[in-house]
Amino acid sequence: MINYTERITRVMHDVVARTPALSFIDLREVLVFARYGRTDADGAFATCHCLTLPETEPGYYFWRDRVTGELTRRSEWFVTKTPEVRLDGTRIKYLISFVLPRFCQQRLDLSWKSELYNEAEPWVAKLDTIIHELYHIDPAAGGIRQFAADGARSSRTHAPEFYDNVAAMTRAYLATGPEPALLEFLKMDFVSLQTRFGGVLATTFKNFPSFPQRYMAPCETLSANEPEGVKIEPLKRLTQPSVYTERDLHVRQFTKRAALRQIA
Numbered sequence: 001m002i003n004y005t006e007r008i009t010r011v012m013h014d015v016v017a018r019t020p021a022l023s024f025i026d027l028r029e030v031l032v033f034a035r036y037g038r039t040d041a042d043g044a045f046a047t048c049h050c051l052t053l054p055e056t057e058p059g060y061y062f063w064r065d066r067v068t069g070e071l072t073r074r075s076e077w078f079v080t081k082t083p084e085v086r087l088d089g090t091r092i093k094y095l096i097s098f099v100l101p102r103f104c105q106q107r108l109d110l111s112w113k114s115e116l117y118n119e120a121e122p123w124v125a126k127l128d129t130i131i132h133e134l135y136h137i138d139p140a141a142g143g144i145r146q147f148a149a150d151g152a153r154s155s156r157t158h159a160p161e162f163y164d165n166v167a168a169m170t171r172a173y174l175a176t177g178p179e180p181a182l183l184e185f186l187k188m189d190f191v192s193l194q195t196r197f198g199g200v201l202a203t204t205f206k207n208f209p210s211f212p213q214r215y216m217a218p219c220e221t222l223s224a225n226e227p228e229g230v231k232i233e234p235l236k237r238l239t240q241p242s243v244y245t246e247r248d249l250h251v252r253q254f255t256k257r258a259a260l261r262q263i264a
């Protein structure tokens with residue numbers, strides 16, 4: 001079977017090596033994983049998730065009486081934190097997720113992105129998305145360059161230059177003459193991949209369909225010193241890990257309808 005996330009990672013290494021504007025990216029600090037998404041539903045093809053966002057200042061939610069405007073209850077104090085992902089001791093700074101099988105069906109000729117390309121083959125839409133996600137990695141290491149979920153034109157929230165720069169990098173990368181065998185799998189849609197390789201595998205997190213996401217952690221010291229009189233609502237306690245390691249990764253087989261756990 002083909003390991004799709006592994007193949008994308010290999011393409012990323014080649015792109016970073018051949019694209020001066022992306023050469024600052026250290027791919028040891030980037031993990032590619034897959035999420036499930038049907039081909040007949042709208043939604044993102046891929047997303048870049050930043051794991052370096054700092055903890056927020058403490059805050060709380062509150063509720064007011066609709067008539068008097070008086071504070072009736074509030075949540076505990078909390079801070080928003082980013083979970084940590086460590087793979088073989090290396091701290092991961094960015095996760096890039098690809099939505100399977102939806103990503104495999106992307107075609108330039110069916111996308112508004114064709115405006116940005118002359119005469120490019122349909123599969124180049126997938127390469128464009130891979131480079132797009134890499135371009136979200138901020139060279140200042142402060143987070144994400146213009147964060148947004150990426151997919152249909154309706155979520156076109158980036159500045160136009162973002163798309164133009166990505167298309168220019170994609171064309172320039174192709175002009176460097178990358179190894180055709182490296183990119184071959186991007187030319188196939190999901191059914192062709194299944195036929196050719198007997199199945200499509202990808203890295204996921206053990207708590208699939210969940211994955212490392214920002215979470216709220218209560219500030220017990222602040223909550224302990226509350227004035228009387230206002231009802232305090234406890235926060236939901238974290239049910240997902242706050243630290244992930246290589247033991248939290250699972251390879252799953254993606255089909256048109258589901259993502260199935262692979263027993264190693």
Ligand SMILES: [Zn+2]
Nearest residue numbers: 132148149150
């Ligand atoms: Zn984007």
